[in-house]
């Protein structure tokens with residue numbers, strides 16, 4: 470007998486019918502002789518709807534009350550799911566994040582888990598019951614308030630439970646068959662990976678792949694939890710996300726390239742005519758960091774001989790661009806730059822694969838393919854196992870497909886997408 474944590478996302482529990490379907494899946498696992506703990510997201514688009522509602526009341530909802538509101542979404546789905554399981558003759562108990570011992574720091578809207586004390590979950594398991602835990606939420610000991618883990622945080626709830634309970638596997642159920650070589654909504658010929666290393670998965674998630682929440686992947690890697698990403702709409706095996714200790718089992722069969730991810734959530738700011746002297750970049754990025762903006766790519770040009778000035782471009786989340794532009798503008802004289810430019814019609818496409826470490830010529834092959842397709846590259850950045858390019862936003866689907874084909878990732882058949890949202 471093993472202990473399995475299962476996470477079901479919003480699109481898997483979007484109405485009464487799907488909640489019953491998920492309940493059946495959970496019961497099947499229990500029948501097969503396993504202990505089951507479930508982390509569940511809010512039904513369908515509930516979290517978005519609650520967010521809209523809050524903004525109708527106030528343009529800047531109070532953070533404490535906003536968390537209080539959003540966590541109700543998961544309370545609805547957990548209770549309904551427990552009812553559905555009970556009506557099938559199995560014992561089930563739902564718990565809020567705080568009842569399940571999800572202890573977080575006090576950051577409303579983006580809290581980090583600091584401790585997990587799932588005493589009641591354990592008790593439920595010991596008594597033969599299935600434990601259903603509300604995803605995406607926790608409790609801060611000092612403020613004694615309810616917190617949320619940030620959008621998409623139910624994955625992290627599941628991983629944290631799996632780590633604390635020493636589960637054998639953490640299954641993340643979603644609306645596609647697993648982790649694909651590209652978003653199957655954009656690239657029809659994408660194929661499912663049977664396994665991917667957590668290192669590659671981290672890069673894919675950071676590069677915009679939405680199938681797993683990046684913090685959940687980080688948590689799983691840190692706590693050595695094996696993830697199994699699979700569809701709640703089929704019984705097929707999904708994708709195993711494995712940690713270094715299991716590399717021997719999987720690595721030999723892994724291809725050079727894991728996949729192509731895309732990201733349309735970023736904007737680009739260019740600071741032109743920056744004096745090329747020590748301290749200017751420090752000043753610029755200290756100001757940007759002060760706005761809480763997470764910088765992704767940074768590119769600095771060679772300075773012009775005639776002016777001794779250079780241009781610095783960087784990408785950041787679209788939502789953070791306006792306030793960063795304002796702060797930089799306010800410090801224009803102090804930094805001594807010429808002008809600021811803002812561009813939110815950009816997109817990023819990234820090729821990820823740990824085989825890049827040992828294979829020369831991957832970037833040449835990528836640039837060649839893009840050149841042949843007449844695609845112009847704006848920025849380039851690389852890590853040991855990733856090459857990212859920035860192109861015009863409307864070119865992203867084409868660039869993604871071109872790269873996918875160039876690296877031999879196309880499958881013979883079209884990928885199946887069971888539901889609409891990607892979560």
Ligand code: ASP
Nearest residue numbers: 510516605620621622623
């Ligand atoms: N319901 C939350 C959201 O939509 C958490 C989650 O789905 O993981 O972001």
Ligand code: MG
Nearest residue numbers: 479510516892
């Ligand atoms: Mg959701």
